[in-house]
Amino acid sequence: MSLLTFGSAAYDSLETPFGRRDHSLGGSGVYASFAASFFTRPRLVSVVGGDWNPEYTELLRGRGVDVEGLEVRPSAKTMFWRGVYPVDMNHCETLVTETNVLDGYVPVVPESYKDSSCVFLGNISPLVAAALLSEIDKPRLVVADTMNYYIATMRSELLELLRHIDGLILNEDEAKMLAETNFTLEAARKILKTGPRFVVVKRGEYGAFWMSDREFYATPSYPLETVVDPTGAGDAFAGAMMGVLAESGDESPASVKKALLYATVVSSLNIEGFSLERFRNVRREEIEERVAKFREMLV
Amino acid sequence: MSLLTFGSAAYDSLETPFGRRDHSLGGSGVYASFAASFFTRPRLVSVVGGDWNPEYTELLRGRGVDVEGLEVRPSAKTMFWRGVYPVDMNHCETLVTETNVLDGYVPVVPESYKDSSCVFLGNISPLVAAALLSEIDKPRLVVADTMNYYIATMRSELLELLRHIDGLILNEDEAKMLAETNFTLEAARKILKTGPRFVVVKRGEYGAFWMSDREFYATPSYPLETVVDPTGAGDAFAGAMMGVLAESGDESPASVKKALLYATVVSSLNIEGFSLERFRNVRREEIEERVAKFREMLV
Numbered sequence: 399m400s401l402l403t404f405g406s407a408a409y410d411s412l413e414t415p416f417g418r419r420d421h422s423l424g425g426s427g428v429y430a431s432f433a434a435s436f437f438t439r440p441r442l443v444s445v446v447g448g449d450w451n452p453e454y455t456e457l458l459r460g461r462g463v464d465v466e467g468l469e470v471r472p473s474a475k476t477m478f479w480r481g482v483y484p485v486d487m488n489h490c491e492t493l494v495t496e497t498n499v500l501d502g503y504v505p506v507v508p509e510s511y512k513d514s515s516c517v518f519l520g521n522i523s524p525l526v527a528a529a530l531l532s533e534i535d536k537p538r539l540v541v542a543d544t545m546n547y548y549i550a551t552m553r554s555e556l557l558e559l560l561r562h563i564d565g566l567i568l569n570e571d572e573a574k575m576l577a578e579t580n581f582t583l584e585a586a587r588k589i590l591k592t593g594p595r596f597v598v599v600k601r602g603e604y605g606a607f608w609m610s611d612r613e614f615y616a617t618p619s620y621p622l623e624t625v626v627d628p629t630g631a632g633d634a635f636a637g638a639m640m641g642v643l644a645e646s647g648d649e650s651p652a653s654v655k656k657a658l659l660y661a662t663v664v665s666s667l668n669i670e671g672f673s674l675e676r677f678r679n680v681r682r683e684e685i686e687e688r689v690a691k692f693r694e695m696l697v
Numbered sequence: 698m699s700l701l702t703f704g705s706a707a708y709d710s711l712e713t714p715f716g717r718r719d720h721s722l723g724g725s726g727v728y729a730s731f732a733a734s735f736f737t738r739p740r741l742v743s744v745v746g747g748d749w750n751p752e753y754t755e756l757l758r759g760r761g762v763d764v765e766g767l768e769v770r771p772s773a774k775t776m777f778w779r780g781v782y783p784v785d786m787n788h789c790e791t792l793v794t795e796t797n798v799l800d801g802y803v804p805v806v807p808e809s810y811k812d813s814s815c816v817f818l819g820n821i822s823p824l825v826a827a828a829l830l831s832e833i834d835k836p837r838l839v840v841a842d843t844m845n846y847y848i849a850t851m852r853s854e855l856l857e858l859l860r861h862i863d864g865l866i867l868n869e870d871e872a873k874m875l876a877e878t879n880f881t882l883e884a885a886r887k888i889l890k891t892g893p894r895f896v897v898v899k900r901g902e903y904g905a906f907w908m909s910d911r912e913f914y915a916t917p918s919y920p921l922e923t924v925v926d927p928t929g930a931g932d933a934f935a936g937a938m939m940g941v942l943a944e945s946g947d948e949s950p951a952s953v954k955k956a957l958l959y960a961t962v963v964s965s966l967n968i969e970g971f972s973l974e975r976f977r978n979v980r981r982e983e984i985e986e987r988v989a990k991f992r993e994m995l996v
Binding site: 486584601605614655696697 | 785883914920961996
């Protein structure tokens with residue numbers, strides 16, 4: 399199935415215990431489409447400013463990402479984010495978010511994208527996500543990501559979006575926040591009542607699970623003793639998951655399990671380097687090797 | 698292989714959001730031997746006072762636990778513990794611990810136990826655990842549990858014990874505390890350098906993993922939307938794990954994975970009821986049913 403990935407393309411300045419990077423490539427749409435590109439030929443919708451480095455567009459194109467929907471607005475600046483990861487790496491402190499070109503953004507969907515059967519709405523305002531979704535003819539599978547910021551400031555818009563999607567993917571803390579409970583499984587169960595057929599909860603180093611009314615699938619994380627830069631881990635997870643689902647063409651238990659397994663592995667490869675430094679050199683065979691290794695670790 | 702399980706037999710008074718119980722059956726040795734009894738015929742070493750209810754001895758015997766090593770000291774009182782679980786159930790607040798009959802306790806090992814090939818040293822003072830271990834002829838597999846209290850107050854004695862065991866099983870927070878690091882995998886790696894060939898880290902609702910120099914196996918937890926009483930979850934996990942390993946007779950990857958899988962399931966059955974109320978009625982077929990269900994959930 400054809401996959402449209404929608405999300406930000408950004409410049410990230412960040413610091414982790416392993417070093418720092420300034421204005422490196424980032425953004426939920428970039429990480430997600432890159433991760434999906436190992437499994438399918440994703441169509442990217444995003445927007446950048448005149449300061450965008452065209453080499454990054456070529457990097458995505460080189461991975462097989464369809465960049466027709468990557469809009470460049472010369473008069474604006476690309477989104478910018480600055481963050482610091484403290485020693486424990488589990489939480490990131492955002493120091494600066496400059497939305498820039500995303501201010502007042504209305505996504506432009508190329509005609510050639512409108513028949514997309516899978517849509518991934520990356521971490522972006524629920525209103526903007528809804529605007530994009532309304533441009534797609536008859537999507538069969540729509541999955542959205544979200545984050546604490548939108549849960550806190552745009553709850554009603556987010557709840558409206560949830561009525562129009564098939565799956566929601568989010569972090570454990572975000573799930574609890576959205577469902578207003580301290581229990582993760584209860585949170586997932588409550589989210590299912592707001593519209594989505596399934597919810598995928600990402601638990602960082604503890605893995606992830608997929609829950610629907612009648613199904614539950616869980617995976618541990620891939621054991622990494624050194625995490626260099628967790629930025630984009632969740633977007634890469636979601637992108638790879640969508641890529642596998644688009645490639646499989648169904649939501650059978652086998653396809654869902656495969657999606658969780660590959661998402662875990664692809665995400666683990668991403669966080670072994672800053673920005674996309676490690677990720678951009680990953681080959682599909684490397685993914686298969688790690689998947690094989692991971693399978694041996696699972697009970 | 699024959700399995701000796703060593704740990705406390707106690708009266709527990711506890712309160713969870715689902716209710717309360719006074720002087721109910723508890724203790725690490727009780728939970729562990731009960732859990733092991735689904736897979737093997739464990740030999741229990743423990744001590745109780747004159748206030749011990751002989752029906753509890755019969756309960757264990759009825760499950761196939763060899764209770765020859767359950768010493769009754771009529772002049773002393775059974776260990777007593779009182780705790781409260783707050784709403785999130787993730788941490789327990791201990792209100793009272795009366796060690797009673799365990800004060801100055803030197804374990805007595807029946808002659809018929811001295812050829813035990815597997816030994817599980819439940820959550821008990823490392824000095825008492827070492828004393829017991831010295832009574833066993835030639836154990837092939839010795840695994841110890843420990844807890845924050847002994848890590849804080851008897852670190853050197855614990856480190857001495859670690860030089861004489863094959864495996865350590867403990868909670869994630871305890872592993873970090875023992876290894877003095879905030880990173881769980883690093884903690885496990887450091888613990889391996891103190892003596893044990895393998896370490897098993899229990900992560901509560903996030904599952905568990907087994908790490909040795911060259912191996913890593915991980916399992917998610919069984920998804921329970923209602924946990925009635927988490928008391929004994931870790932002991933039941935360890936006991937079932939030891940029972941499966943004793944039944945398997947080796948530490949092949951298949952045996953270790955099976956041990957983690959069954960330990961997860963047995964532990965999940967235990968915490969669905971207060972004390973051993975649910976556990977005492979569990980049948981092996983019920984375990985197999987849940988194992989089959991759990992396998993379908995794993996990627």
